[in-house]
Amino acid sequence: MIRTWLLLCCGLFLVWSGDAAAKRVALVIGNSNYGQSSSLANPVNDAQLIAGAAKRAGFDEVVTALDLDVQAFQRALRDFRQKANGADVAMVYYAGHGIEGQGKNWLIPVDAELKASLDLPYEAIDLDRVMESLNGAQIRMVVLDACRNNPFARSWRSGTRSLTRGLIGVEADDVLVIYAAAPGQTAADGDGINSPFAQSLAKRLPQPDLPVQLLGGTVRDDVLSATGGTQRPFVSASITGTPVYLVPRTQLAGIEQTPVSAGQQQRQSQGPQTADREALSWQGAMSANTIPAYQAYLADFPEGQFAALARENISSLGAKPTAQAAMRGSEKGNGLAKAGLPYRDMVAPGKPMAIDGVWTISTLNKRLKIEKGRAYALDGWIHAQFWQIVSNMVVHRDIKRIGTGRYVGRDLSLNVKSRFNLLPDGNIKVRLSTFPFATHFVLLKESLDQSAAMDSELALLAAEK
Structure with a gap:
């Protein structure tokens, strides 16, 4: 009987484990039609664009919520908190009005009146509440295309601690936060049907072999280029340093790609795990900074990404070192391997x-x-x-x-x-x-x-x- 119960419990555990498989969930919010302030043309369009990109990036469940009043906003975050609990990746994207007041960032529902800054806790959504909705997920992402002008500031009494432009930077543990504009700056709504920030994010989110740790920087470069340097997205990241890929190259099928060398094709077919192993092998070679270490790297990755640099380093180490190079070899770092680059x-x-x-x-x-x-x-x-x-x-x-x-x-x-x-x-x-x-x-x-x-x-x- 005991044996039967053990087998039954094991079976139930396996079934439960399958149901609890890693998942990716996203809440995508777009607020355009504000009743008491200036309406925005693009947030609803932006939200629909990002929702589609999230699905292409492999998110299992994407919830799209448009033109939320304060109660619907709160309800959406509460419901999403349950979905995010235990998820592999959880992301909240918000497009709409967002302002700073009382030293905090606030996202603005479409029914907000905000006659004074003291009304913020009652009529707006504290960014901290958005962060809390992600609790329980392994990788947490908040994307804010909300750094537009404060449409309520003119009616606020002078002397209140509020900014008329943009959001303020925040530090949050274990969360990747991407702002459409740097602290104190504003983001463009865009001349077309989407903002420059949303266009870039929709392009980069499903990009193969792009770690989420590099997503913000890549979007920032796109927006800087698209706006002639007038809009500079800002990234606050304190998540794991281990690369996290939403779309590994190995998941792509039927997509035409640029011709590559045999070595690049080999690395592509082997996928991100081999790329990570190569990076670690290269890190070890640079840490040792010896001819045998670089030769060991080349033995494993003769067509590797750093193969040419490894050969250059072997050639440099074979020459008589200068006094300055010898002194550099004795420098103490901060625990990270120094790059094997020439001085x-x-x-x-x-x-x-x-x-x-x-x-x-x-x-x-x-x-x-x-x-x-x-x-x-x-x-x-x-x-x-x-x-x-x-x-x-x-x-x-x-x-x-x-x-x-x-x-x-x-x-x-x-x-x-x-x-x-x-x-x-x-x-x-x-x-x-x-x-x-x-x-x-x-x-x-x-x-x-x-x-x-x-x-x-x-x-x-x-x-x-």
Whole structure:
């Protein structure tokens, strides 16, 4: 009898486990038709666009809620909390009016009157309540296309602690928060049927082999490019460093892709797990920074993403080290492996260029210096979650001018071709030829080595337009 009961319990456990399989759920909200304030043309359209993208990204259940009053908003969050509990991934997307007041962020239902800031707790939705609706999920995501002007501020008594523009940044543990605009800034509703932010998110959410940890930065680059740098999305992330893929490449079928090398095809067919293993192998090789370590990496991944860089490092280690290189080898890091990149003094300079100077990387808010055909880090940063790029490490080399405002080079951290296109405002749009989708970001001008040369280059660029 006991044996029978044990078998029955095991069977019930297996059935329960199958029902409790990992799932992905999303709540997508769009508020357009406000009764007591300015209506917005696109949030309902944006919500429908994002809902479709979430389904393509593999979300098992997508709840779309449009034009919610305060009671319906509260009810939607309460119901979603039950769905999110135990989920693998849970996401809330909101498009509509969102404001800061009393030191908090508030999402605005369509029936809100908000004659004073003191009405916020009664007529608006505290962002903290949205965060709470995600409790119980392993990966929690909040996406806010809500950083538009405060339509109620004019009627509020002066002296109240409120902002008329945008939302404020928040720090939340174990949550990825993506804002359509940086704190204190506003987001465009868009000239078409969708906002620039929603268009990018809908494109990137179902993108294959894109970890959610990189989703916000990729969207930020798209929006910066689409708005000419006037709108800068903001990302607050404190989630696991282990890559989480919504759509691995192995799930794609019947989609035409760019021809790739045999090594890239092998890595594609093996899927993200092998890519992660390769990254860990490369991390170990860089941590040891020895010829045998790089040779071991090449033995496992002869056509790997970092194979060319591994061979360069083997060649460099085979040469007699300089005094500076020896000193660098004794530097103590912060527990992360230093990237196996050459330092400034190890790369021969080229010819001076108009773009020589100090630039800030839009996606990292870190500075680099372009100098005579090479670009090296001024500030350190963490690259791809695995290794550390430190000051004076060269991240681009062989940069050369190929036309008015156009330059090409090679990104050493990813071992891909890089293109630099000068923009009319004096900033630089960068395109990295990563597979399967190119990577885009903007270099923001800080200072120039030759201002006159840049002025001439911009004049030539304007004349060609």
